[in-house]
Amino acid sequence: LMLCNGIVPSWSLLLAPLVMAIILLTAIGIGTLMAALNVNYRDFRYVIPFLTQFWMFATPTVYMQPDKDASGPLQLLLTLNPMTSLVAAFRAAVLGEAAGPIDWGRVALAALLSLLLFVAGCLYFRRVEDSFADVI
Numbered sequence: 001l002m003l004c005n006g007i008v009p010s011w012s013l014l015l016a017p018l019v020m021a022i023i024l025l026t027a028i029g030i031g032t033l034m035a036a037l038n039v040n041y042r043d044f045r046y047v048i049p050f051l052t053q054f055w056m057f058a059t060p061t062v063y064m065q066p067d068k069d070a071s072g073p074l075q076l077l078l079t080l081n082p083m084t085s086l087v088a089a090f091r092a093a094v095l096g097e098a099a100g101p102i103d104w105g106r107v108a109l110a111a112l113l114s115l116l117l118f119v120a121g122c123l124y125f126r127r128v129e130d131s132f133a134d135v136i
Contacts, residue, residue: 002095010096019090022111026082029118036125039132059083061091082110082117 002009034051037044058081078084085106092099 007095009094012093012096012102015093015102016090019086019093019107022107022114023083023086023090025118026086026114029114029121031121032125033117033121036121036128039135040128055081055083059087061087079106079109080113082113085110086114 034044034048038048058077060078085103088099089102089107089110092102
């Protein structure tokens, strides 16, 4: 599709697997945390679809450009959502100059937040793992 639209892949495409690895780290961290919470709190399974949908809308990929359309407190909230920067970085890595430059500061912050989510999810899962058999 890129070639059909006249977009020639650039060397930045080689960064896409790195960004995908950080996105995967975020997904594993959140998924592990949600799985542990789902076992411990039975009603949490009703909250998970709501949180997933909320996070999808809290990551503006289609309906706004975070660096251009947001300002003030909204910009701070979007920066604290690691997926906002990661999706923008993936778009920039795949589309090259057509999507604009990669903001490495935000990608580094997103990578740090993703790592913290991963560690928090794994630590919480490990802490409550021994009680899973009793709860289930």
